[in-house]
Each structure stands twice: as structure tokens, then as C-alpha cells.
Amino acid sequence: MQVTLKIFRYNPETDKKPHYETYTVEAEPTDRVLDLLEKVKGEQDGTLTFRRSCAHGVCGSDAMRINGVNRLACKVLVQDLGTNRITVEPLLGLPTIKDLVVDMEPFFEHYRSVKPYFINNDPPPKKERLQSPEERARFDDTTKCILCGACTTSCPSFWLDDQYVGPAAIVNAHRFIFDSRDQGAEERLKILADQFGVFRCHTIFNCTLACPREIQITRAIGEVRKAIATGRLD
């Protein structure tokens, strides 16, 4: 089948303003959108710039807007889109460096701000730190994040103000806050109780619907918010 790709283009060295370029490519219904981008770059226009690494939905580098909604280009098949006209644009709310490549630094800065690492000041035990299957299950959902940024850049609160810590940072805080072996919950809850923390969330659900790992993000945010409001971690 023939697919028409409309791609957002911006070259910082020659362009004053971004524009859209249209390409026609031959595709199988089972091709991924990433395959089409590779095809355009390899056969029609070598200057097309985008990020990708694993091409299998694990590295989180190719989140972009595909037909108006955030997706991993390597996880969307042409047949999933139900049309042969595909529009590809960079993520919203982060500075665009070139074509489909955005500056992820503001995103990672928020990620780092919630201390996304294990905190426990007790001397390490001889063997592992034990945890029951139930305690492990408590934060299982939020361990799945690959830091693609699809959630944070789908959020209207983040579009309005990038000081908002954003769903991805809250997801990664949730992963440690509800881990029975970790002792940093109090610190992290304090950070997230800030005016640019969890209370910027308006329960809009764009993040949950955008997440390629199907993490229940709005629920995780709700649980953190509740922990702040009640002072309890149950």
C-alpha cells in the first residue's frame, strides 16, 4: 500500500520557521511508523532527523506525536492507525532542536528532582533485603517506565508551565515511595507536595492514555497525592 507521510521539519541552521514536508512511501500494513521514517531517511531525504535506538519499545528514545497523539514510532503499526495518511510531529512542551528531536533535558531535570534511586541508611544485611510478594506487587506497575517522556509531554498542565514536575517524575517517585525496603518516602513526598508537584494534576488522563507501557499513571499520581494528604502509605 501507499502511505502519505506528513512530517514536521525544522533545521536550526537554515530555517526561521518550521514547516511540513510530505513524502509518499510504499509500506506493508505490518510496518512500524519507525520503518517508514527510516525509509524516508534512507531513500528520499537523508537530512530527516529523529531519535531511535532499540526499535523494540524498550529504550524510550522515539516518542513523538503520531496522528496527533504521543506514541513510540517503533510500537505503532501502519494498520493500527486505520488510515494511510500519517502525520508525524515532535513532542509538545519541550524545545525542538531539529525535526523530530526535542531537548529532553527539562524532562530529566524533573526526573532527577524526585530522587529516583534507592535510599536506605541501615547497614546492608548479609544477604538480600527481603520483601514479600505482596510488598513487591505494591509498586510493580511503576517499575515499567522507560522514560520516553510521552506522558509528561501529553499533559496540558505541563504545556502551560514546565515547572510542573510532570507525570513521569511522579511515576518514578511512586516506584520508590511504595517500596517497603526504601526509607526516602518522606523526603520525596515533601518534594511532591510543592506547588509544582502532584497538585498540578487535574485528572485529565492524557498521560495514562499516552503511556506505551500501559502504566496506570493517573492512579499512581492519585496514590501519591493521597499519601501526602493522609500522611499514610497504605
Added chain:
Amino acid sequence: MTLPRRVPLSAALRYRGGGPMWAWILHRISGLSMIIFVALHVLAGFGIQQLGSDWAIWYNTLYESLAFQLFIYFCVIFHAVNGLRIIILDTWPALIKFQREFIWLEWAIVLPVYALTAWIMIQNSLGG
């Protein structure tokens, strides 16, 4: 140079967030509409009674018109039911796994209640 991060309203509205995103946009529009309406409403009441001003009479005529009442009544009923949905989901995050069902339930309440009341309002206005 890097393009600034600013998200124009047109780009934001083109994002296909679906039902929940539109519910949020309508919630904001209805909330702001009610605030503006009530403020002008109180001012106009004062204007008519104390000053007899033309502006207040014009505004009174506007909001007593059927179209305007249908609009502000939609704002009231939608904002109230959607607000309850948000309060319930914010208070019990475990219910968020039913968020799609909540959106359906919300419209299943708003649309019949609105249609019935609108029908009565239209009947009354036609009956004089």
C-alpha cells in the same frame, strides 16, 4: 536556534487526548463562564435597581433569553456532574481503573437531565 517550548492553543487543541481531555476543557470553560456570568449578573441586578442603567437592562435581556439560559444551564449541570466525577476519582484512586466507565456514566446522567430540563424550558418559553 532551538524552537521555544511554548505550546500554542491551536497545537494543544489538536492533541487527540479524547473524552477525558474534552471533559477537562469543558470543565474549565463552564467554570469560568459561571464565574463571569454570576459577577455580571450581580452587577446588573445592582445596576437595574439602583441606577436604572441601559447596560444593565441590555445584559438582563441577554441572560433572560432562552439561548443564554440553555447555555448557562448546561454549564451548571455539566460542571456539577463532572466535578463529582473528579472528586470521586481523586479521593479513591483505586477507582481510576474504571475511568472510562465513569466518563460514560457521567454523560448518561448529564444528557438526559439536560435534555429533560431543556425541553421544559423550551415549552415554558413557547407557552409565554
